[in-house]
Amino acid sequence: SPPAIIAPSILSADFAALGKACSDTIEQGASWLHIDIMDGHFVPNMTFGAPVVTKIRPHVKRPSSAHGTGTFDCHMMIAEPKKWVKDFQKAGCDLYCFHYEAAISSTAAETPADHSESKTSPKDMIRYVHEQSMLAGIAIKPDTPVDVLWDILDNQTQEEVPDMVLVMTVHPGFGGQKFMASELPKVAALRQRYPTLNIEVDGGLSEATIDQAADAGANVIVAGSAVFGAKDPADVIAKLRDAVEK
């Protein structure tokens, strides 16, 4: 399977010293930064938007290749994912991961000022993100069956195929929730069908839950409270990585 990628979620970092928190976590061995964007509509919580991403970008060296160290993995928990693609590209996002559930229920507006009425689709979204020179990820919530992804992943049109699938292992909205092992069969089904796909898990990952997730086939590991709440974050990052690589 693809390489182990450890992506600390800065949702649990000190927001008053975010630039340093970001550069520190990369120095401590993180591969990517997982950046949680919440709009108070798609999820019952709010974080921040593109201006904050712009401000933290200079604190972390741009990745030298696709999926490389320093990748900004933006997890878009927002109701209108198409609207913010260009803003996040300009802000320094490398991987734009939108929610399947938002894509199928939102309109195709490309900018905040564009009130276009047509519906968008996951395939359109992936193509559009690729056109803006970012990697594209697609996320599913616990209530969404994995089967909705087969058609998207089996598509022969390369520009419409996602670079990563995110299987949520908590209901999105908050850090520090309990890991839902009930979601791991989705990861296993994805890994069985797609041996080289980047499969990300997010929510409740720690030294206590990593083995189950790694055994199911996840290779991109998000951890917020487990990393930023640790006395020795470098040690936690190393242990998560070892568990995926073993």
Ligand code: DX5
């Ligand atoms: C939850 C977010 C997660 C969150 C994970 O909606 O998507 O990225 O930060 O936090 P932990 O690792 O503490 O569960």
Ligand code: ZN
């Ligand atoms: Zn997340």
